[in-house]
Amino acid sequence: MSDPTEAKPDIADEIEDCPHCGKPLPLCICDSVTPIESRVQILILIHPQEQDRALGTARLLARHFEPAVVRIGLSWPSLAKALGRPVPDPSRWAVLYLGSAKVEDLDTDAEIVAINRKGELEPHQRAILSDIEGIVLLDGTWSQAKALWWRNAWMLKCQRVILGPKRPSRYGKLRREPRRDGLSTIEAAAILLAGLQKRPDIAATLADSFDRMLARFSEVQAKMPELAPKPKKRDFRRRRR
Numbered sequence: 001m002s003d004p005t006e007a008k009p010d011i012a013d014e015i016e017d018c019p020h021c022g023k024p025l026p027l028c029i030c031d032s033v034t035p036i037e038s039r040v041q042i043l044i045l046i047h048p049q050e051q052d053r054a055l056g057t058a059r060l061l062a063r064h065f066e067p068a069v070v071r072i073g074l075s076w077p078s079l080a081k082a083l084g085r086p087v088p089d090p091s092r093w094a095v096l097y098l099g100s101a102k103v104e105d106l107d108t109d110a111e112i113v114a115i116n117r118k119g120e121l122e123p124h125q126r127a128i129l130s131d132i133e134g135i136v137l138l139d140g141t142w143s144q145a146k147a148l149w150w151r152n153a154w155m156l157k158c159q160r161v162i163l164g165p166k167r168p169s170r171y172g173k174l175r176r177e178p179r180r181d182g183l184s185t186i187e188a189a190a191i192l193l194a195g196l197q198k199r200p201d202i203a204a205t206l207a208d209s210f211d212r213m214l215a216r217f218s219e220v221q222a223k224m225p226e227l228a229p230k231p232k233k234r235d236f237r238r239r240r241r
């Protein structure tokens with residue numbers, strides 16, 4: 001007879017992960033990912049404690065853009081080190097970091113806004129944004145994104161941008177954000193890449209991919225709740241004003 005006190009193996013641990021998107025295979029939608037060409041380069045920095053494989057979107061986003069670079073860690077000496085290649089002008093790279101800044105507090109209704117170190121609206125918005133050749137996305141909770149921002153001083157050499165999305169995240173009740181402008185990594189990238197390049201097709205393709213991911217999550221959660229865990233609680237640990 002088996003020992004009733006013996007711990008039962010976790011079913012989720014026995015299911016293989018997709019080598020591309022990192023999700024458990026039942027949650028993987030890689031077979032439906034459409035490659036997208038983009039003149040704007042992408043660097044995704046994932047906080048090492050960001051473990052939400054079921055609802056995370058960073059690697060799914062990277063699947064759409066083969067040149068996209070994904071790094072897991074807390075700090076890198078420079079943008080070039082994080083990218084793994086030389087960067088002639090870091091100021092032509094944008095870092096998306098909201099922090100305490102909000103578009104609604106600024107004199108603009110734009111979805112993509114360039115701000116300075118004081119969180120103020122940069123002059124010549126159109127010229128600044130049209131010159132961007134790459135974006136840095138911080139993947140993690142609000143507090144994890146804050147840690148990545150403060151531990152990488154080289155980001156101050158880049159152009160900081162924030163978003164004023166016209167609609168809330170598609171996560172809905174699956175993951176409640178502490179602010180209305182809080183988005184998934186793939187949603188934020190959709191606004192940035194489409195807006196910077198005047199390419200609504202990019203936003204549409206990424207939105208469709210995200211919708212498929214959420215639909216698959218809901219299907220799997222109903223059949224295998226141990227594989228698709230309950231949504232995380234809201235992260236209220238935001239940067240103080």
